[in-house]
Amino acid sequence: MLGYLIRRITYGIVTIFAVSVLSFLIIQLPPGDYVTSYIAALEAQGDDVSAEEAETLRAYFGLGQPPYVQYGKWMYQIAQGNLGLSFQYRVPVTEVIGERMLLTIILALGSVVFVWITAIPIGIFSAVRQYSIQDYIATTLGFIGLAVPDFLLALVMMYLAWDWWGFSIGGLFSQEYAAAPWSLGRVVDLLQHMIIPIIVLGTAGTASLIRITRANLLDELRKPYVVTARAKGMTEWQLILKYPVRLALNPVISLTAYIFPFLVSGSIIVSVVLSLPTLGPVLLRSLLSQDMFLAGAIILLIGVMTVVGTLLSDILLGLVDPRVRLE
Amino acid sequence: MSQEIPNENVEVKLLEDRVSVASQRQLIWWRFRRHKVALAGLVVVICFYLAALGGEFLAVSDPTAGRSARAVVPPQPIHLFDEGSFSPHVCAVEGSRDLYTLQKTYEADCTQKIGVRFFAEGFDYKFLGLIPSNRHLIGVSEPEEYKSEEYIFLLGTDVQGRDLYSRIIYGTRSSMTIGLIGVTMSLALGITLGGISGFFGGVLDNVIQRTIEIIRSIPTIPLWMGLAAALPADWSILQLYFAITIIVSLFAWTDLARVVRGRFLAMREEDFVTAALVAGAPWQDIIFRHMVPSFYSHLIASATLAIPFMIISETALSFLGLGLRPPAISWGVLLQATQNVQAIALTPWLMFPAVPVIVAILALNFMGDGLRDAADPYSAVES
Amino acid sequence: MNNETVLQVNNLKKYYPVEAGFLKRQVGTVRAVDDVSFAIRQGETVSLVGESGCGKTTTSRCIVRAVDPTDGEILYRRENGEIIDLAKISQGDLRPIRREFQMVFQDPFSSLNPRMTIYEIISEPLRVHNIGNQREREDRVADLLQRVGLRAEYMRRFPHAFSGGQRQRIGIARALAASPRLIIADEPVSALDVSVQAQVLNLMMDLQDEFGLTYLFVAHDLSVVNQISNTVLVMYVGRVAEIGPPLELFRRPLHPYTAALIASVPKPDPFNLQDRVIPEGEIANPANPPSGCYFHPRCPFVVDICKQEAPPLEEIEPGRFVSCHRAREIELVV
């Protein structure tokens, strides 16, 4: 188990490194260096920046030095908790991200839970009652859920909400709570607003998880140990829930590791459509306005979140399946 | 009863003979054919690519020609009969501006009928980029007679007064080919790297596998967004098109590489591969006569299932304004018009481009699923 | 190596590293084949027999170089008398020689490429070695098919049209296509039904007589081995336990393991059910074998030396080789 854990953590670190390099690359890609765009942004807003100030800034970020030095400085700053400045908002990136980060995590976790509690029972039922009407319905719905991209689903939901009830489903808070400090009322308000985003976000994941649970369970149901259990005299549901489901869930758990990045990524576009106060809309705006420090920081943070999520589900798999630890 | 037995046997015998000499490809086709949904998917996919090829012929009007006079016209239904006789037409619309909301509104005026016919004359184009023509599948009977707003807007028009139906047809080309080209690129990468990984194994395999694992756990959408946003603003449509295709396929090759590697590894253990080795076959022979033909069907299935992913990616990026940019036309670009709730509320028909996206993805998924089942015609047939 | 010998294997070894941990450190060695020596004379059948993990299949794969041996010699006498070491030769140099020794596989399903017609499968060795033109190859395949008891027109069919026994015949036809001298048969009848097994065994013996073939026959079934071999080689955990002609070896084994094997085989004879002496314990793990003679923890005749020293393979009677410290003193009954 320890070896397995070390291996997983090493992969995680390497992945974070890869993401950080890519994020840095993205920061560097637009023409002109960061200070030039920063100064341009400041001047556009009426501020005057002297040549010395510009030089100080350049030295601070190590501009003009080789890229790996700049990368090193950027990483060093990040390790200090300094994610740089957003020149669009003119405040430190950490301030812009703050609560949005938390809400992004809550949304992704909520979707994982939603995916689990809907997909697994449906998948199990679908496999056990293979070729029944319910199975066909679940399979077809699964297919459609897989085919509809989540942002289109969000659009459709918005249209329906507008057309049927005449209200907008955007946002995660009602107006009275939007800027209020955290309180029980705000949490309840948040939960109410999260239902539709979670459904939108979780649909594709649910669909694929239904299919995978079903396929895995069908595989497991043919294995000899199921016959053994049956020959013991167990009731059908008793044995299905104890044995094949238990085994079929292993790949499902490890799959969560791969669904998680999709949920986090997917939440970005869905958030844009539903104008949720998560990282998504900020990322889009920063990319469109070339606010690259903010963008780079967000991409890096999302990368770290994904890696941590993946790591957690890998560890979960290791706990659940003795064969994984053995490897 | 007993007289019937020989007949039955003859039939069984004939069937047996037919199956005995059936090649792999035939068996796959027979098996695929039994999947009715997959077959329907195949037909739909073919239709989409035909539409991509002959978009100009299918379009009603020039997709870039817009006039503010006919902005946001709602979809016009085609009436097949006129006073009991067959004469397809649409009703003309009368535009006016609501003085209160300043919104443009249209009223159908069925006293003015605009005749619709097949193979009508319309704007000039070159069919397949070669043959000059001005015939279109459908169009107005006498184009010269009508004013600009008196035309057929099957799915309505956008804010700039461009015919949405024609734009969707044009969008098919970029959206569907990005999938195809993207998959081709992913396949090239996936086959090369997966093949190296699976055939040679060892350190190389280890490095490639770890790389794939890392790429798979990277959150792709934010990275695409970042990469796409970093593309220079002054690039041409064509440059953007290829850049976006490359970005999209950059992250899709890993699945295909895994499929290829897995197949190679499984194949290496097959006795018939050892048999070829023992027979003295050179390694090119072993790879291209034995291994590759044994899994190309699986590969086609996996590639088919990867296309929807590419289509979704392009649509999403363009929808966010990070992918193809106007004047390029793709489904994602068209959907950009629906980014806010007001647009959806007032001009819901602008959401029509979502329909081909969903239909294309569904069709490709069904087809790919059927292919995957059929790819291994010897696996136990589920009843 | 005398003139009659086609293949002589000397001290063949195949070790696999056992890797563990994140950095794939080697933590041990599986001695799949550990110092195996034997010789096959022209026109004869030598059988490798033993239980799972005894290294019989690895030995055969080393000889055809589907696996590269770790150490040892595999001397092969070509038709022109030239002697080459198959263990050392490069794959490229080996290729033209390959047509002289062919292989028959255990699994009749995985050994035929399902994408190829029977003609393509059987003619592959001909194609690879550029023997004959299309017409001649077709005639050859038709001839081979008839020879193994199938109809010539089957060459247009695909493997899925045939039963296990028929497929095994096709596999034999392929092995014969380029007129080899030596055939390595890896459990060729184990996957077949009892009623088909005899057909294939008979066919193999007929072909051997007709073409003067030399067989290396790998099997786990002692009765099958008894039926087809001139010489039997009993293996245990990568090592040779005993070599001898079947008639003597099965009636009067010299190694306690051979005796145990024979006693364990259920005999289709309900009239003579005697109490058998079957070995206790389990087959040793090749990754972690016991000291000395690998069989000592299960051997009823074990003495101290067995625990310390691995016995050498000695010829204690003409044609009877055995690796047991006590082979000369103990009396084994079956």
Add this chain to the structure above:
Amino acid sequence: MSQSTRSEAVASHKIDNGAPLLEVKNLHTHFFTGEGVVLAVDGANFEVHAGKTLGLVGESGCGKSVAAKSILQIVDKPGRVVDGEIIYSSQVSAGQEVRRDLLRLDAGGAEMRAIRGGEISMIFQEPMSSFSPVHTVGNQLTEAIQLHTEMSDKEANETAIQWLSHVGIPNPTQRLNEFPYRLSGGQCQRAMIAMALSTNPRILIADEPTTALDVTTQAQILNLLQRLQAETGMAMIFITHDLGVIAEVADEVAVMYLGRIVEKAPVKEIFRNPKHPYTKALLTSIPRIDAQPRERLPSIKGSIPHPQNRPSGCPFHPRCPAFIAGTCDVKEPQLAAVGENHQASCFLYPGC
């Protein structure tokens, strides 16, 4: 072989009043597949007597496993028992027997489940994959015990340990907490036997229990099964394709071919005086360790047809050396007496 003392859990069942413990009559189990109906078992008749072993012998696809699973009503989908009777006499109290048709019981009902694994246990061919890889051996063993007894966890654990040591597994207490992959194939099969016998069944169905094992391990397992049978007095249905194994373990033999019992007799009678051409051919075509090397074996021509292409009439007629045109390929022979305690279904014998 470990000679542990007889465990308390082992109770003797020896009662033989001549009536069979289990009677399978005219069993038909068919598989309804997309390509057509496969007659996996097509009219099987056999009896199992207390303390005796019935050897069910046949080649691949003859339906021997399906017949066994039909007894417990655990035939996999799309298979279904379509006809027949399986009469089982259970012992309600000392000397009192109740005869029930198992096929009339609800497959998922409590009554059938009490029999399944309780009174009739089963062991399988693949000992490794017959255990769930993610549950400990002990978990799976105690579960079987607790399904059929009122034992507490602790008692069940103790019983499980007793049984593991009784079947010759070293360190049973430790093994109990281990996962099956830590056990060798032979040990897994021993654990499987322990699990099957821990509920004191009156009949043990052994479905090719030694086919996947090495020959020395096979001998150990066969010895173990015979020892346990002698101790408990249970009846056994032993399914195999190996006539050598049959000769060793069986008292009665039923030979199956393509879903039918073609011959049935006591073991010595089958080997001394086989009647059906299939049995005869099978016996002469098996290689023997005591035979003269390099002699040709008489072989059966052709191969077993695919169960979907079942020949008309007698299923063996296309391969039969004694084929009678116009009879064997048209009419179906019935199982009839051809001697004392000896039945065969072949037109060579009157009454078939």
